[in-house]
Amino acid sequence: MKVLIPVDGSAAANRAVEHVIASVAWLKEVPQIHLLNVQWKLASGNVKLFINQDTINDYYREQGMAALVDARTKLDAAGLVYSYHVAIGTPAEAIVQAAQEQQVDQIVVSAHGQGTLSNMLLGSVASKVAHLATIPVLLVK
Amino acid sequence: MLEMFQSPQFWVDVFKIIMIDLLLSGDNAVVIALACRNLPEAQRKKGIMYGVGGAIGLRIVLTFFAVSLLAMPYLKLVGALLLLWIGIKLILPEEEHGEGNIKAETHLWGAIKTIIIADFVMSLDNVIGVAAAAKGNVGLLVFGLLVSIPLIAWSSQLVLKLIDRYPFIIYAGGALLGYVAGEMLVTEVALKPVMDAYHYLHWLAPAACALFVLAMGWWLAQRMARKIPAVHLVDVDAKHDKS
Numbered sequence: 001m002k003v004l005i006p007v008d009g010s011a012a013a014n015r016a017v018e019h020v021i022a023s024v025a026w027l028k029e030v031p032q033i034h035l036l037n038v039q040w041k042l043a044s045g046n047v048k049l050f051i052n053q054d055t056i057n058d059y060y061r062e063q064g065m066a067a068l069v070d071a072r073t074k075l076d077a078a079g080l081v082y083s084y085h086v087a088i089g090t091p092a093e094a095i096v097q098a099a100q101e102q103q104v105d106q107i108v109v110s111a112h113g114q115g116t117l118s119n120m121l122l123g124s125v126a127s128k129v130a131h132l133a134t135i136p137v138l139l140v141k
Numbered sequence: 142m143l144e145m146f147q148s149p150q151f152w153v154d155v156f157k158i159i160m161i162d163l164l165l166s167g168d169n170a171v172v173i174a175l176a177c178r179n180l181p182e183a184q185r186k187k188g189i190m191y192g193v194g195g196a197i198g199l200r201i202v203l204t205f206f207a208v209s210l211l212a213m214p215y216l217k218l219v220g221a222l223l224l225l226w227i228g229i230k231l232i233l234p235e236e237e238h239g240e241g242n243i244k245a246e247t248h249l250w251g252a253i254k255t256i257i258i259a260d261f262v263m264s265l266d267n268v269i270g271v272a273a274a275a276k277g278n279v280g281l282l283v284f285g286l287l288v289s290i291p292l293i294a295w296s297s298q299l300v301l302k303l304i305d306r307y308p309f310i311i312y313a314g315g316a317l318l319g320y321v322a323g324e325m326l327v328t329e330v331a332l333k334p335v336m337d338a339y340h341y342l343h344w345l346a347p348a349a350c351a352l353f354v355l356a357m358g359w360w361l362a363q364r365m366a367r368k369i370p371a372v373h374l375v376d377v378d379a380k381h382d383k384s
Contacts, residue, residue: 038371040301043175044235046168050259051175055245059178060374083378089371090305097371 002032002104006095006129009037009067016110016140017071021078033075033082034102037067038094060088092128099135108138151281157274157317158285164231164314165267166289167300169196172259176252179245188249192256197286199260200268204282207272217329220269221322225354227266228318232311232358234365270318273325312355319354323347 005020007013017035024030039060043051064086075082087094099107109126130137173196177188211217246252275282304310323346327336336342 039374040298041369042171042298042301044168044171046263047171047175047259049262050172050255052245055175055178057374059175064375084375085373085377086375087371087373089369094371098373 001027001029001106002034002102004034004036004095004099004102004104004107005071006036006038006091006098006107006109006125007067007071008091008125009070011070012112013110014070014074016108016138017074019138019140020108021074021080024078024080030080033080034098034104035068035071035075035082035084036087036095036098037064037085038087038089038091039064040091041088061086091125092132095125095129096132096134099133104135106136106138107133108140111139111141154274154276154278154281155285155288157321158271158281159289160314160317161270161274161321162267162285162289163300164311165227165270166264168263169260172263173256176246176255176259179247180249180252181247184249188252188256191249191253193291195253195257196260196264199257200264200286201283203261203264203268204272204275204286205279207268208275208277208279208282211272211325212277214330217325218331220273221326221329221350223266223269224273224318224322224325225350227270228315228322228354229358229361230266231318232315232354233362234369270321273321276324276328312358315354315358316351319351320347322354323350326350 003020005016007017020031020033043056043059048056068084068086072082072084085098087098089097095107095109107129109129111126112124126137126139130139173189173192176192177185180188207220211220246255271282271285275285326332327343327346
């Protein structure tokens with residue numbers, strides 16, 4: 001089984017990682033784990049006229065890797081094998097796209113990511129993923 | 142000055158200016174943050190501070206210019222047409238530009254230069270919009286700028302997230318720009334005889350311009366509707382040699 005775990009670096013989002021680690025004990029085979037962080041595409045067309053692409057990519061990479069650190073530490077500690085990815089785009093869409101590309105069987109996502117206030121105003125990425133995905137989505141509370 | 146804050150019209154105009162600033166300044170904020178990335182740690186904060194300061198200053202000067210230019214006959218007509226186009230462009234999905242061959246600045250003044258030049262080039266749409274919405278009221282103009290620029294610099298993701306959640310914001314912004322264009326049109330000196338003869342044009346023109354931007358924007362967006370796929374920057378596969 002392949003699972004995709006999208007994380008944004010927040011402790012709340014990492015609960016999805018904890019859930020997968022805990023579930024290994026009762027699963028028949030150890031799942032293939034894909035970690036994903038999506039960075040908002042901040043630099044649009046016009047920005048590229050003034051800032052070179054390497055600088056922009058370095059920024060995304062740095063932010064993305066920082067968001068993955070906690071999740072990776074947890075998986076390393078549990079001795080699990082995983083692959084990790086940083087994508088640039090709109091989070092929910094990019095998560096569903098990655099799930100299709102990697103042909104995962106399930107998306108395991110935390111119901112709440114960064115920030116309570118922005119969750120209230122903006123709705124969570126999780127609900128949008130659940131809406132868009134064509135494969136099972138596990139919401140971790 | 143204090144009376145200004147008490148009139149409802151003031152707050153309506155402030156809302157217009159902040160909305161225009163928020164929707165049209167995102168790129169500038171991103172440039173400010175990214176231009177300073179390659180600076181030595183100690184200079185980064187300084188670069189951002191000077192950059193934001195310079196950008197606000199430049200914006201105020203440019204808007205003053207725009208306001209005084211707009212007092213000349215026929216220029217409001219040109220400004221209104223530009224605004225209609227800016228409104229439609231806001232609704233359309235972003236075009237991808239090719240990457241230029243740009244050197245990363247590693248010196249403080251180089252970074253500041255990049256910020257200021259980018260601001261000069263990218264704030265034209267914003268300046269015209271704000272000049273039209275402020276209708277020559279300088280206090281209003283500066284107030285709007287002082288509220289919105291730090292807001293953008295503080296969270297450049299804010300606007301992206303809001304638009305993702307509430308896509309109609311982009312249409313509301315387009316309609317607002319159309320409305321402001323219409324308001325500018327009816328105060329054009331060259332059109333004064335017409336406006337005086339048909340007084341209903343004072344509300345009809347702004348409404349018609351807002352509708353025009355919505356309709357054009359919607360129609361063109363339908364024609365070019367396409368999804369921009371997410372790009373993977375880092376792909377590290379599972380390490381199978383792990384025991």
